[in-house]
Each structure stands twice: as structure tokens, then as C-alpha cells.
Amino acid sequence: MVAALEFVAVSKIYRGFGARQLQALNDFSLRVEPGEIFGFLGPNGAGKSTAIHLAMGFMRPTSGYGRMLGTPFGNARTRRRVGFLAENVALYHRRAERLVRFYGALSGMGGPSLSKRSREVLELVGLESQSNRNVGKFSRGMLQRTGCAQALVNDPELLILDEPTSALDPLARVAVRELLLHSRAQGKTIFLSSHLLSEVELICDRVAVINRGQVVRLGRTADLLHCADRIKISARHISAQSFEESSEENGVVTFSVPAGSERATLERVWNLGGEIVSVNPLRRSLEDIFVEATSAPVSMDQGMVQ
Amino acid sequence: MKPVLLIAINFVREQRWPIFVLLLWVLLLAVLGLAANIPRDREDLLFVFKQVSIYVVAFSIFFGGSAIYSERKSRRILAVLSKGVSRQQYLSGLVLGVTIACGIYCFALGLTGSWTLGEAGFPMLQVWFLMACLVAACMLAGTVALMFSTFLNPFFAAGATALVLGLPALAGQTVAPRWADAIPVYSLVAIVLRSSYRFPGRAVWFPILLALVEMLIFWALSAQIFWRVDIAVAVE
Structure with missing residues (x-):
């Protein structure tokens, strides 16, 4: 079966001025199966966002390769089947519904179906009453919900979410959680990067913990939590x-x-x-596993190599 | 084609205030046209017309040079390129956006110019030819600036663009006039600057065609560079 997302021995080195380099990913391999909710965990600077950006084609690996829905990373046609929500979502300042329609149109949608779908996804994220308000006047939580709406507008097969609930109130978090479970029930794959371990524990089928650019724990959530x-x-x-x-x-x-x-x-x-x-x-709790997996002392210039 | 158009329209929308400020200069020309005694002040009107014309080329460098930088810095580029949009389409959208923004200005200037200068005796068709020269110059200047903005911040992108556009002009002045046509932004601007009531110039299409061809070359170069750029990392 074709993996929803696959990293094969991917390394990524950011080059700075002079000889300064930052190794964000180091021989990183991971396979996300279709139809699962996959939790992607790691401390700050572990390489989570780098891995996501590589998958989306925003940057190229220094070595190794990866595939998304069977095609190499960065394929624009494949991205039409993918929904993405970035950490600290940044969107254009315009009315919410128009904005979602804009992103839907960029995914190749159009006509009355796009208008209908835009209203549907705004309703799904609880913004139907705000659809005519300018996104520039939204709170951070509302902005994040709008971000979720734009990620869902094209009814994606694969959803890649980087901290989707970090700015949401508990009720909205529950709504997003249900949305993700509903998406899985429809056969969609969800790749979820989050620091909210309790949330990951509740909904993810499998979890990977990365530290210093490498996978340090990987397995089914139930197996990891169970201490036989x-x-x-x-x-x-x-x-x-x-x-x-x-x-x-x-x-x-x-x-x-x-x-x-x-x-x-x-x-x-x-x-x-x-x-x-x-x-x-x-x-055990996921927090125990996370702490155990990432407890090696990490200095502030972690990953820096000369 | 649809994503290109959407990105272009979005670009124009995002730049609506600079475009509005630019259009105020056209309004100034229109006010002068209304207030002036056209037969008496016609040389002054032509001078203002030429001056206002040049601004749009500078603005095209500003538009092109800051386009990618501001999108990357604000991280709004991530949501756009996470959709079914290739980087080439994204660049094409920005080039088209710069062209539309400058085209709006040139159209407004062309209308005002053909009214004020036309009344003063300047051939109306020539006014529109001059506008075509300006649009071509803006397209080329904007594309060169956009190419530099794929890897430089707006300040350095504008400087590098000025250098690339200015060197052939300098060579045209000092070595041989034909050097100015190497990158014909200066040649096109010079057509506007040299026009007068006695010698309004004639419609020479070669520099316009050359500018369009070179615009395509610079676009291809930009696409090659942009394809290698890590867009999630802000340029500083």
C-alpha cells in the first residue's frame, strides 16, 4: 500500500553565515500509513516543523528523499489532495468566507461547489456567524480556526496540521478533535504535530517522538502507553x-x-x-514517554555543528 | 492559469494602498490640466506628465523587490504554496500582479495624458504608445526585481535591480548607444523622456518586444533560483 507520507533517510542542514550550520534532521525516516491519525511529537527545535516543511515542498532535503501520497515531496498536483495548517498561521486580511474560497480556488476548486464547501468548513470550525468578518480583526483562536477551514476546504486525503489547537479554548479543542476523528472515519490520514500530549494520547493511532532530528520513539499509542x-x-x-x-x-x-x-x-x-x-x-502517560525519550541533556545550541 | 490569475489579483489587492498613492500623482496631473491654461502651460504639463510617468518604473521595482520578501516574512506564502500551486505559477502570478498594478497606473495616466496633452497638441496615439513603453519597462524592471527578491531583502533587491538596469544605460552613454538596448528599461524610459510637442517620437516596437522577451528570460531565471530556495526560512 502506498504510504500517505514517507521520509527515507532525510537529512536537513541549515547553512548560516561562515561555517555555522544547524542540523535540523539527521537520517530521519518515517512512514505514515493511510487512514491513521499520526501524532508527531518532539521538544522545541527537534525538527518537527522542518520535517513538515520538507513534506510540503517548502524546502528541499540536504540528503535523502520523501514521498507524499506516492509522489516525491513538492509536487503541486499532489498538494491539491492535501490540507495544511502551519504553526502560527498567517492569512490574508479579508472576509473569512472569501478567504476560504480563495484558498479553495488555489486548490483547483470552483463554482457553486466551492461556495457551498466554504460555508460548510466555516460551520465545521464554528465560524459560520463570523464568515463575513475580516480575518484581520479575528482573535488568535479564530484565526487558527480559519486556518483549519482553509486546510479542509479541498476535502483533503491527507491533513498535515502543525499545532492546530495551540490557541484554541477547550471547547474549540474538543470540536477540532471530533473533526479529526470524523475525518479518520472517512478514511483520511491526519499527520498531527502537537505539544498537547493529552490530546495526542486521546486521538492518535500511532505516535513518533523525535529529538535532535531523529525518531527516538515510534509505535502504536496503546502499545507505548501500556506497561506490561x-x-x-x-x-x-x-x-x-x-x-x-x-x-x-x-x-x-x-x-x-x-x-x-x-x-x-x-x-x-x-x-x-x-x-x-x-x-x-x-x-503510562504520553508525557512520561515523551520525557523519557527526550530527557538527554539538550544545550541551547543543540544541533549546531561547525 | 487560474492560480496565476488568483495570485495576481491577490497581489494587486494587497498593494492597493501603494497603487492608490501612485494614482494620486495622476490626479495631480488631472488637476493641473483643469487649472492650467493649456495652450500657455503646455510645456509644464508635458514636464509633469514625463515626471509622473517615471514614478511607475520605480514603483515596479519596489513592487517586485518586496513581493516575495514580505510574503515570506509574514509566512502567508506557506498557505498559498501548500495548495496546488507550483512555484513557477506563484512567480508568474506575481509578475502578472506587478504588470496589472503598473497597467492600472499607466491606463489612468494614459487617459489623463491623452486629455491634457491631447488638448495641448500632442498626438493622442503617441500617448498610448508611450504608455505601452512604460508598461513594458515596468514588466521587465519588476521581473528583474522579483528575481533578486527570491534571495535578497527588498533593499538589496532594489539595489541589485538598479545596478542591472543601470549598467547597460551607463554603457549606452559611455561606450556605444546600442548597449542601452541590452536591457532596454532605460531605452524605453528614454523614449518617454525625449518626446516633445515638436518631436513626439514614432512608435518603435523593437524595445518593447525586446523587453518582453527579456522579461521571459528573467522569469525563467527567477523560477530556477526560486525552485532551490527554502521558503519557510525568512530572508534577513
């Missing part, structure tokens, strides 16, 4: 001091034990007069 070698036990009526690394909240003591030792631990709880509340495989 430890069991989390919650119990009542026991002292928190009875078990190592335990925490207590509202009288419920929670701790984890290695898998296989849960039976002995449960008996110990009962012997102490405790009552078991729950026994579950330990599930």
Missing part, C-alpha cells in the same frame, strides 16, 4: 508506608508491583486488613 511488566494496585484501609513508592489520595493507597507478584501482594494487602479497590496493568 508492572501492575497498578489500589487498596483501602492500609497504610501508605506499607508499600514502596505508594501514594495516597482520599484514603486510597496506590502503588505498582512487578507483573507476576500481584497475587502475593494482594494476599499481603488482605493480611494487613486492607480492601482491594482495583488491579490494572500499569498505564
Whole structure:
């Protein structure tokens, strides 16, 4: 099956004045399958935006290559099937509906279907009542929603979103999340770069964490979060001091034990007069994985090579 | 063709205030035409007409030289080039936009000129030929500036454009007159500047055609350079 997005051994070096260079991506390889929501995570300066800009054809790799929907990066015809929302979205100052129509027309759309679709996407992002207002007078959140609308106007097969919800209020975030899930249900692929880990955890099928221009974690979200070698036990009526690394909240003591030792631990709880509340495989948060994957000390001039 | 047209119209829309300011000069000529005693002040009117004509060439350099820079700096170029628009189409749209912006000005100037100068005895057809010269000069100057704006900031792009357009003119003055036609912006402007009531000039189309051909060459060169440029990184 043709990958929605594929990077093969891509390196990108930004050259500055003199001998100063910045290696943004280093032998970066990644494959995004059609029909999935793919979370793209990494600390600031890790190379996320560079990878996205390479995919969109805004810049060329120093080495390696990549494909988007089966064609090499930078193919204008392929971009007609792609929706893109940049981080810190910047749009022309004109009425929202006209602006969305403008971007739709650039994607090869036209006629009454474009007008209809423009109204539809503005409604989807909750801006139908603002469609006649100039985008220049919008708040940052509204601007971001307009950006989402322009990315969706051509009904893309592949959506590439760079921090799509960073300026949105919680309600709007929920709306965008539902929009993405709805798009996936329609068979579309979503490549989502975000710092909102809880959001990524909720909706992404697979996640990649990059650091210093390389993929340091990659896998199915459920697999990454699942920690098979430890069991989390919650119990009542026991002292928190009875078990190592335990925490207590509202009288419920929670701790984890290695898998296989849960039976002995449960008996110990009962012997102490405790009552078991729950026994579950330990599930880590995406934040734990992110911190673990990117915890190598990073200096301010990270990536600088002479 | 549709994306090119959309980008061109968008460019003109974004430059509406500079175009408006430019058109105020045409309005000045019209006011002078209304206020002046045309038979008596006709030389003054012609002088103002020539002066106002030259501004548009300078503005075309300004339009072309700042077009890509401002789009990259504001990052609005990303949303445009994320659509089904190739970089060549984007450049073509900007060239067409510069041409339309300058064409609007030249059309307004042509109308005002043919009324004021026509009444003073200047052949009306020649006024429109002079406008054609100006549009061709603007197209070439704007394209050269646009080429430099693919990798330089507007200040350096304008300087480099002035150099490229000025050197043949200088060579035409010092070495041999035909050197001025190497990049015929100066030649075209000179046709406007040399026109007078006694010798309004004649319609010589060669410099216009040459300018159009060279515009295509510079456009192709711009496309080659722009294709290699990382547009997500702002030029500083």
C-alpha cells in the first residue's frame, strides 16, 4: 500500500553565515500509513516543523528523499489532495468566507461547489456567524480556526496540521478533535504535530517522538502507553508506608508491583486488613514517554555543528 | 492559469494602498490640466506628465523587490504554496500582479495624458504608445526585481535591480548607444523622456518586444533560483 507520507533517510542542514550550520534532521525516516491519525511529537527545535516543511515542498532535503501520497515531496498536483495548517498561521486580511474560497480556488476548486464547501468548513470550525468578518480583526483562536477551514476546504486525503489547537479554548479543542476523528472515519490520514500530549494520547493511532532530528520513539499509542511488566494496585484501609513508592489520595493507597507478584501482594494487602479497590496493568502517560525519550541533556545550541 | 490569475489579483489587492498613492500623482496631473491654461502651460504639463510617468518604473521595482520578501516574512506564502500551486505559477502570478498594478497606473495616466496633452497638441496615439513603453519597462524592471527578491531583502533587491538596469544605460552613454538596448528599461524610459510637442517620437516596437522577451528570460531565471530556495526560512 502506498504510504500517505514517507521520509527515507532525510537529512536537513541549515547553512548560516561562515561555517555555522544547524542540523535540523539527521537520517530521519518515517512512514505514515493511510487512514491513521499520526501524532508527531518532539521538544522545541527537534525538527518537527522542518520535517513538515520538507513534506510540503517548502524546502528541499540536504540528503535523502520523501514521498507524499506516492509522489516525491513538492509536487503541486499532489498538494491539491492535501490540507495544511502551519504553526502560527498567517492569512490574508479579508472576509473569512472569501478567504476560504480563495484558498479553495488555489486548490483547483470552483463554482457553486466551492461556495457551498466554504460555508460548510466555516460551520465545521464554528465560524459560520463570523464568515463575513475580516480575518484581520479575528482573535488568535479564530484565526487558527480559519486556518483549519482553509486546510479542509479541498476535502483533503491527507491533513498535515502543525499545532492546530495551540490557541484554541477547550471547547474549540474538543470540536477540532471530533473533526479529526470524523475525518479518520472517512478514511483520511491526519499527520498531527502537537505539544498537547493529552490530546495526542486521546486521538492518535500511532505516535513518533523525535529529538535532535531523529525518531527516538515510534509505535502504536496503546502499545507505548501500556506497561506490561508492572501492575497498578489500589487498596483501602492500609497504610501508605506499607508499600514502596505508594501514594495516597482520599484514603486510597496506590502503588505498582512487578507483573507476576500481584497475587502475593494482594494476599499481603488482605493480611494487613486492607480492601482491594482495583488491579490494572500499569498505564503510562504520553508525557512520561515523551520525557523519557527526550530527557538527554539538550544545550541551547543543540544541533549546531561547525 | 487560474492560480496565476488568483495570485495576481491577490497581489494587486494587497498593494492597493501603494497603487492608490501612485494614482494620486495622476490626479495631480488631472488637476493641473483643469487649472492650467493649456495652450500657455503646455510645456509644464508635458514636464509633469514625463515626471509622473517615471514614478511607475520605480514603483515596479519596489513592487517586485518586496513581493516575495514580505510574503515570506509574514509566512502567508506557506498557505498559498501548500495548495496546488507550483512555484513557477506563484512567480508568474506575481509578475502578472506587478504588470496589472503598473497597467492600472499607466491606463489612468494614459487617459489623463491623452486629455491634457491631447488638448495641448500632442498626438493622442503617441500617448498610448508611450504608455505601452512604460508598461513594458515596468514588466521587465519588476521581473528583474522579483528575481533578486527570491534571495535578497527588498533593499538589496532594489539595489541589485538598479545596478542591472543601470549598467547597460551607463554603457549606452559611455561606450556605444546600442548597449542601452541590452536591457532596454532605460531605452524605453528614454523614449518617454525625449518626446516633445515638436518631436513626439514614432512608435518603435523593437524595445518593447525586446523587453518582453527579456522579461521571459528573467522569469525563467527567477523560477530556477526560486525552485532551490527554502521558503519557510525568512530572508534577513
